Amino acid sequence: xKNILELAYLVPLFPLIxxxxxxxxxxxxxxxxxxxxxxxxxxxxxxxxxxxxxQVKGGNTDTLNYFSFIRAGAVNIxxxxxxxxxxxxxxxxxxxxxxxxxxxSTSYMHEEKxxxxxxxxxxxxxxxFSMLLLVMGANYVIMFIGWEGVxxxxxxxxxxxxxxxxxxxxxxxxxxxxxxxxxxxxxxIFWIIxxxxxxxxxxxxxxxxxxSKFTTTDITGIxxxxxxxxxxxxxxxxxxxxxxxxxxxxxxxxxxxxxxTMVTAGIYMIARSNVLYSMSPLTLNIITYVGLxxxxxxxxxxxxxxxxxxxxxxSTVSQLGYMFLALGTGAYVAAVFHVxxxxxxxxxxxxxxxxxxxxxxxxxxxxxMGGLNKYMKVTHITFLLGCLAIAGIPLFSGFFSKDEILAxxxxxxxxxxxxxxxxxxxxxxxxxxxxxxxxxxxxxGTHEQEHHLHESPSAITIPLVVLAVLSVIGGFxxxxxxxxxxxxxxxxxxxxxxxxxxxxxxxxxxxHSTEWILTGVSSALIIGVVFFAWNKxxxxxxxxEATGFGKVLANKWYVDELYEKAIVNPLAKLGGFFNNIFxxxxxxxxxxxxxxxxxxxxxQLRLLQSGQVGSYVLxxxxxxxxxxxxxxxxxx
Amino acid sequence: MPINYYIFLSIALxxxxxxxxxxxxxxxxxxxxxxxxxxxxxxxxxxxxxxxSAAAAALPDAATVGTDGQLFVFFIMVVAAAEVSVxxxxxxMMYRNIxxxxxxxxxxxxx
Numbered sequence: 240x241k242n243i244l245e246l247a248y249l250v251p252l253f254p255l256i257x258x259x260x261x262x263x264x265x266x267x268x269x270x271x272x273x274x275x276x277x278x279x280x281x282x283x284x285x286x287x288x289x290x291x292x293x294q295v296k297g298g299n300t301d302t303l304n305y306f307s308f309i310r311a312g313a314v315n316i317x318x319x320x321x322x323x324x325x326x327x328x329x330x331x332x333x334x335x336x337x338x339x340x341x342x343x344s345t346s347y348m349h350e351e352k353x354x355x356x357x358x359x360x361x362x363x364x365x366x367x368f369s370m371l372l373l374v375m376g377a378n379y380v381i382m383f384i385g386w387e388g389v390x391x392x393x394x395x396x397x398x399x400x401x402x403x404x405x406x407x408x409x410x411x412x413x414x415x416x417x418x419x420x421x422x423x424x425x426x427x428i429f430w431i432i433x434x435x436x437x438x439x440x441x442x443x444x445x446x447x448x449x450x451s452k453f454t455t456t457d458i459t460g461i462x463x464x465x466x467x468x469x470x471x472x473x474x475x476x477x478x479x480x481x482x483x484x485x486x487x488x489x490x491x492x493x494x495x496x497x498x499x500t501m502v503t504a505g506i507y508m509i510a511r512s513n514v515l516y517s518m519s520p521l522t523l524n525i526i527t528y529v530g531l532x533x534x535x536x537x538x539x540x541x542x543x544x545x546x547x548x549x550x551x552x553x554s555t556v557s558q559l560g561y562m563f564l565a566l567g568t569g570a571y572v573a574a575v576f577h578v579x580x581x582x583x584x585x586x587x588x589x590x591x592x593x594x595x596x597x598x599x600x601x602x603x604x605x606x607x608m609g610g611l612n613k614y615m616k617v618t619h620i621t622f623l624l625g626c627l628a629i630a631g632i633p634l635f636s637g638f639f640s641k642d643e644i645l646a647x648x649x650x651x652x653x654x655x656x657x658x659x660x661x662x663x664x665x666x667x668x669x670x671x672x673x674x675x676x677x678x679x680x681x682x683x684g685t686h687e688q689e690h691h692l693h694e695s696p697s698a699i700t701i702p703l704v705v706l707a708v709l710s711v712i713g714g715f716x717x718x719x720x721x722x723x724x725x726x727x728x729x730x731x732x733x734x735x736x737x738x739x740x741x742x743x744x745x746x747x748x749x750x751h752s753t754e755w756i757l758t759g760v761s762s763a764l765i766i767g768v769v770f771f772a773w774n775k776x777x778x779x780x781x782x783x784e785a786t787g788f789g790k791v792l793a794n795k796w797y798v799d800e801l802y803e804k805a806i807v808n809p810l811a812k813l814g815g816f817f818n819n820i821f822x823x824x825x826x827x828x829x830x831x832x833x834x835x836x837x838x839x840x841x842x843q844l845r846l847l848q849s850g851q852v853g854s855y856v857l858x859x860x861x862x863x864x865x866x867x868x869x870x871x872x873x874x875x
Numbered sequence: 876m877p878i879n880y881y882i883f884l885s886i887a888l889x890x891x892x893x894x895x896x897x898x899x900x901x902x903x904x905x906x907x908x909x910x911x912x913x914x915x916x917x918x919x920x921x922x923x924x925x926x927x928s929a930a931a932a933a934l935p936d937a938a939t940v941g942t943d944g945q946l947f948v949f950f951i952m953v954v955a956a957a958e959v960s961v962x963x964x965x966x967x968m969m970y971r972n973i974x975x976x977x978x979x980x981x982x983x984x985x986x
Contacts, residue, residue: 856897
């Protein structure tokens with residue numbers, strides 16, 4: 240084959256076909272058939288993605304124009320895919336992790352009815368399709384289609400068990416919160432069209448660097464709006480509260496959508512627009528502080544959560560904050576690196592927690608678990624590896640990416656570094672609180688549950704093992720420069736993407752000796768915290784109700800209550816006012832008034848029709864006379 | 876004779892007709908008044924037609940100028956004759972049914 244990049248359209252096509260087959264045939268296909276089609280579609284995409292990746296690695300990038308999507312006046316928006324270093328990395332993450340999660344789901348969702356099983360896989364394939372569209376699009380409009388598509392699928396999958404009203408509420412919350420961000424994204428797109436007349440990445444970047452079409456204010460405005468879009472999708476302050484609630488969906492969905500792929504869309508978008516962001520220091524500062532605050536806030540909340548999935552959810556929010564911190568310091572490669580390693584270990588942790596929940600018969604409260612290491616060997620070891628990776632123990636994948644972020648934070652300001660490191664320690668602490676409470680100590684559930692405990696089937700454990708291997712070795716593609724010269728393969732690979740912005744805003748370089756010290760200090764502290772948490776919670780798990788400040792954390796800083804009081808209630812009141820007062824008095828008054836006027840006037844007019852021929856003739860004559868008189872005067 | 880005389884006469888006839896239709900209740904008299912109005916119009920048509928043909932005497936097709944109005948009059952007469960036969964028949968039927976030709980009894984249109 241001469242140019243394998245021409246096959247790029249196949250990557251989103253397979254999941255789309257899988258979606259159509261599973262969606263339409265969900266009542267007639269068997270479960271094993273649905274599982275094979277759903278997973279097979281993603282596997283096929285993964286194979287094509289791999290081929291594309293090796294092409295791109297050889298320096299072969301391309302923009303593929305398929306057809307004109309929107310043409311209006313001077314604006315022409317093509318339906319085009321951009322295959323380059325950044326998108327090919329994301330393709331691998333999405334299809335690779337996606338495939339493992341599909342395989343996992345065939346076993347995890349097996350107790351669903353066939354119809355719902357088919358619906359589940361159809362949604363999952365549609366999600367992968369949208370996500371691929373998002374990262375492959377060559378302009379902001381195609382990205383926006385994928386952006387909305389993943390939002391929709393997220394809504395559908397969070398509310399997958401739609402008979403539970405709580406889950407529906409969580410789905411609505413996710414959708415509405417995302418809409419707030421989407422609106423900002425949309426405004427940014429219109430702003431770009433207004434200024435450049437085109438939305439292709441290359442045109443926008445060219446216009447930005449050339450400088451005549453954009454003023455600094457434009458760039459700042461656009462980047463801030465895009466960032467607001469990213470805060471919705473990637474769960475940053477102030478729009479993060481939907482993500483923990485999104486855990487209402489099935490666990491593999493949490494792993495795929497709310498940890499590994501969809502929530503990284505915002506990071507992808509900013510990494511994609513890195514030139515624009517590098518031109519606006521103000522926006523970068525905002526991103527840094529929002530990211531840092533989110534990382535810290537979510538980490539503190541995670542300390543006191545007792546739902547296994549809630550801990551992981553807040554840890555996801557916190558890690559996303561980390562990625563934004565990296566973006567804010569201009570370390571785009573570090574952010575993408577962390578997206579990748581996070582995809583591995585967070586998918587692993589979620590799938591591991593799914594395996595635990597499965598074994599516990601649906602129980603999610605870690606206070607009722609404990610000592611599971613004796614019953615679930617594979618799950619236990621892989622989960623432990625995931626925890627080590629996310630905590631940032633040296634040589635695990637999280638170590639490299641987190642260290643790179645912390646180093647660039649140090650380059651920006653030691654204070655930011657200190658807060659970042661503190662967050663990393665919190666991460667290590669709550670992850671090992673989770674691990675020790677779940678797997679160490681003695682079992683605290685009912686006898687019935689204990690009797691039921693078992694290792695999960697191989698369709699669940701194999702993805703766990705694969706992800707565990709990736710979590711362990713995934714970091715070695717990004718060995719920092721100070722440890723091994725030329726060790727950061729990912730940075731080399733992504734060089735063409737970030738080169739233009741690196742010229743505008745040099746990444747804060749820290750001397751190698753400083754980096755050694757920073758790494759040494761953070762590693763030592765993290766290992767200390769891990770041992771502390773492991774010992775503390777293995778011996779005496781945190782089973783009581785939280786008190787004092789812990790209660791504030793357990794209640795998530797009362798942010799949900801604050802939103803409820805400050806935003807939801809006033810809006811509901813306003814809605815009530817319009818419904819009860821405005822609607823009833825003004826709108827109804829207008830409509831009924833028109834009706835009443837017509838019936839009243841017709842009642843009066845009816846009296847003219849007396850039935851007397853004489854009176855009709857008289858009226859006729861008088862009218863004709865009137866016409867004559869009017870005619871007479873008009874002629875004057 | 877000046878055309879004004881004809882106009883005044885036909886207006887007078889027409890007004891008499893209207894007054895009759897409006898004031899009288901006897902169907903036959905109303906009918907006669909309608910005929911009176913029709914003939915007032917006929918008179919006016921003929922008068923104008925004559926006036927036009929006199930004014931157009933110098934034109935090359937003077938022989939046919941002003942004949943239209945007179946033709947209309949014939950048509951009106953024919954239609955009026957037909958109308959009279961129908962109208963009288965209605966009045967006869969009315970008399971057979973209600974033993975009166977008073978139009979004020981005929982207010983059934985109301986219902």
